[in-house]
Amino acid sequence: MPGKRRPWRKELKKQQRKRKRQNVAITRDRLLEEEEARKLKDCAYQQFLKQQELLEAQKLREIERLHDAEEEAWLRRDLLAHRQFRIQQQQRAAAEVAIRVKQEKELIAKLAEEQQRHVEREKREAAATVEFEEIMKCMERFLNNGGEPPPELRRVVESRPGQKLCALYERTNCCRYGPSCINNHRRPLLSNIIVVRHFFMHPLLEEENEHPEYANADGNLELSEQDLSEAYNEFFEDVVPEFEVFGYIQNFRAIRNTLRHLRGHVFVEYMEERSALKTFIKLQGRYYAGKQLNVEFANIQTWRSAICGT
Ligand SMILES: [Zn+2]
Structure with missing residues (x-):
């Protein structure tokens, strides 16, 4: 029954390969542990580990320093932005005040101008009334007294x-x-x-x-x-x-x-x-x-x- 034996053999081979791999791994781990134990006893290795620790700590400090620097820069930028915003607000407020002051001045000037025009118009009207009355008097004199017209009527x-x-x-x-x-x-x-x-x-x-x-x-x-x-x-x-x-x-x-x-x-x-x-x-x-x-x-x-x- 060669056909029936084949799967069994295949499974056996598989189990053998697995055991072999496990043995290899166990052996490798044991060798590594032995190597590690040997290294730990080694003074140079101890020094190397210490150096690695120092380097790691230095690296962490550097990361921390960079982080702090970045945070500080961000805070500075934020502060600057706030300051600029405040300055712009103050500038806008100052510009609005300047516009209001200018408009008020213009309004005052316009009112003064209108007042001046009104006064001048009244003066002109008063002068025209006086002139009209004078002319009417001249006309009446010319009508009543005869002779040549007075120069005022010329x-x-x-x-x-x-x-x-x-x-x-x-x-x-x-x-x-x-x-x-x-x-x-x-x-x-x-x-x-x-x-x-x-x-x-x-x-x-x-x-x-x-x-x-x-x-x-x-x-x-x-x-x-x-x-x-x-x-x-x-x-x-x-x-x-x-x-x-x-x-x-x-x-x-x-x-x-x-x-x-x-x-x-x-x-x-x-x-x-x-x-x-x-x-x-x-x-x-x-x-x-x-x-x-x-x-x-x-x-x-x-x-x-x-x-x-x-
Ligand atoms: Zn004309």
């Missing part, structure tokens, strides 16, 4: 003294920009010509065509033109006697330009300045057809350049 009022003259205002005594024009508007304090702004109004003048008389004429336009003409004649007959009360009129002209800043302005040229002054005093602020009159003295060089489409 003045020219300028909107922006020293600035370039407004060409349109010089020509027409009107400007689309009004008081906000950047150029200088000059008007006389007294003249024999007065202008009443937006006095003659008609629906045809409300149209934004600059010169409707140049537009293509059709039936309706002709009719409107006729309407305008009739309305103007009626206005003329109604108004001229009111103005003639104050003196002889040389010229009575209404602007029929549809531009907003020109439309309906009426210029009245008197023979005498005194007549224009009477009109100015009597009609200023009066109402005509529900509209408050705004009367000003005008300085027209030539009617041709001043009036568009009279």
Whole structure:
């Protein structure tokens, strides 16, 4: 039965190998122990062990020292970070205080400036009132005493003294920009010509065509033109006697330009300045057809350049 004996032999061999390995290990351990015991008895070995111990202790101390150094460095960094944070906080707080102080100073300066402007405006208004009263007295003296106008009334009022003259205002005594024009508007304090702004109004003048008389004429336009003409004649007959009360009129002209800043302005040229002054005093602020009159003295060089489409 050779087939049956084989496993048994295999197991036996295995057991033999195991025992052999165990014996080898036991022998090796015993030899090592003997070697160790022999070494322990050896003085040089003793010294070697002591040296090893010292080296180990030194190594531990070095590790400890490095650890301490690292911890100290970390603490220093932490302290530095805290210090920097505190410094930044202080800087931020100082910057905020500086901004607040600056804003307060600016506010105080602004208030002082406003106060100064207010005081100056009041001064100007008071001076203007005094000047106005003086001028009115001069005008009354001129009206009542006769003779030539006093030099005070020969003045020219300028909107922006020293600035370039407004060409349109010089020509027409009107400007689309009004008081906000950047150029200088000059008007006389007294003249024999007065202008009443937006006095003659008609629906045809409300149209934004600059010169409707140049537009293509059709039936309706002709009719409107006729309407305008009739309305103007009626206005003329109604108004001229009111103005003639104050003196002889040389010229009575209404602007029929549809531009907003020109439309309906009426210029009245008197023979005498005194007549224009009477009109100015009597009609200023009066109402005509529900509209408050705004009367000003005008300085027209030539009617041709001043009036568009009279
Ligand atoms: Zn102007």
